[in-house]
Amino acid sequence: MSIQEHERQFRQLLDQHTGLIIKVVRSFAENKDDAEDLFQEIVLQVWLALPSYREEAKPTTWMYRVALNTALVWKRKEKRRVRGEEAIAIPELISDGMTAEEKRQNNQIIERLYKAIRELPTTKRALIVLYLDGFTYREISEVVGLSESNVGVSLNRIKKQLEKLMNEDMS
Amino acid sequence: MSSIDKLKEAWQSQSCGSLELDLGRMLSEIEFQRKKSLYSDLFVIFTLTCAALFFAVIATQDILVAWPWYIATVSVLFVVVIMSRRLLATQASRGRDASLVQHLDEAVAEAHAEIRRQLGVFWWYILPLALACMVPTFLMYITDPLRGGLMVLIGFELFFATTFLFVYLMIRFVGCRDREAYLKKLLEMRKRIEENDEL
Known part of the structure; x- marks a missing residue:
């Protein structure tokens, strides 16, 4: 997979499943700092797992697997990331x-x-x-x-x- | 409609717009973390190689008196080889999109391996480096006692022993503590799943 293709797929998956990630984050993180950290971690794991993504898998199921796997074994960081801190802003979910x-x-x-x-x-x-x-x-x-x-x-x-x-x- | 169905409906009513994601920044962060780890390992390997070469040069200059420095050279080179092998070894990545149970098993295995590596620090890194400092110092004193009194020797040896012991204890009890707590959490989760208690 070329880097452009990787980026395109990544953006597409995230655009379609941001709500899913936020739901997982809010179900697992106790506070705002933890939520931001877990959110970044899930996005990072999605990026890293993307090369192993097969089209035949349902994207929502695949995203849930990655997000829940990350949340389940996620370690709270004593010191939060500094450099990448503003790379992602968690959007609000609305009805x-x-x-x-x-x-x-x-x-x-x-x-x-x-x-x-x-x-x-x-x-x-x-x-x-x-x-x-x-x-x-x-x-x-x-x-x-x-x-x-x-x-x-x-x-x-x-x-x-x-x-x-x-x-x-x-x- | 049951109350759980109402909850389901409320849950599914949540939606959000697209994510404002600075992809370039996120990727540069990943690259930065990877390089930071690689360069710090390379720096330590380079420094230790220089130290080994330095000891070898000292030993070669006056081989009859300074031969114990060869022991230091070998010990330090041993650590260099171990570190280089660890650096070159490709780490198997955890199945990020495996099933939850499988992922948990892999995380447990990974945490076990990390703790083993941490506990092995004494044999693979601390002990050889301690020997590299302490043995030549002692043998140099035996070979050429005029270089310093016994008290100076004891002082040096105590200094080295204390320093390396301190480093080891820090790694063992501070470094491992978090990992052991994390492993315990994972094992508890796994046990509950096995007993069909939690799930």
Whole structure:
């Protein structure tokens, strides 16, 4: 793959999946500094993993694999990057096509949801993020490398746990 | 609609515009980090090679008296060879797009290898360099005691021993601590998956 082709594919993938990366970052990072660091790390890993990307793989599944793998084994850095710090600015996620009131309520739910997800153990976070994004059990099992039945059983437990956490937060 | 479906709907309603990414800057950062690591290793190898040559020259000038410096030369060259081999060895890259479980296994193996490398620092780097300093100093004193009193010898040896011990302890207990904590975290994750507890 030529460097121009590498760059073109990279930009295309990022343009289409920035939201996905932000969702993973917000589900794993506890604060703004960590979020920026993890975001940069995921973008870097996408760049490095791109030569091994095969067109037959679904881009969203591939991006989720790279992003979740990075988030799962990510080490918090004592000293954050200095040189590349301003290379990437994390954009805000917005909810389209809603009235101002609907947006406010929706944002509240999303904020609580992220908070609840971050209270789950890391591997559970990976499963629920994929589930919430509409992945089927089969697709989730491909990303995590567990059997479909195992994913199903685990997700049932996680959903209950998540609902409990959300209810606790509301009360 | 169940509450989890509502959450799903809210989650999927999130969207964002394109990412403002300074690709050139990011790539230069990657290149900078790679070069920094390479040049620092090359600098150490170059310095040690110069030191080995210097010891060899000293030893050659008065071989009957200064022969212990050959021991220093060999010890330092040993470290140079080990460092060069490590530098040339191509590191297998972790499967960034492998499945989560596979990726975790690879991360565990990598963390184990890193800790082993860190623990091997004593045998491969610290001990040869300590010998390079301490043995010739001692043998030079035996061969030619007039160069300094016993107290001077003990002073030098203690200085070398303390310095190298300090470096080793720093690497062992400060350098390894973070890695061991990280490995522990990974192993806990892996164990939970195995026991079908967490997932």
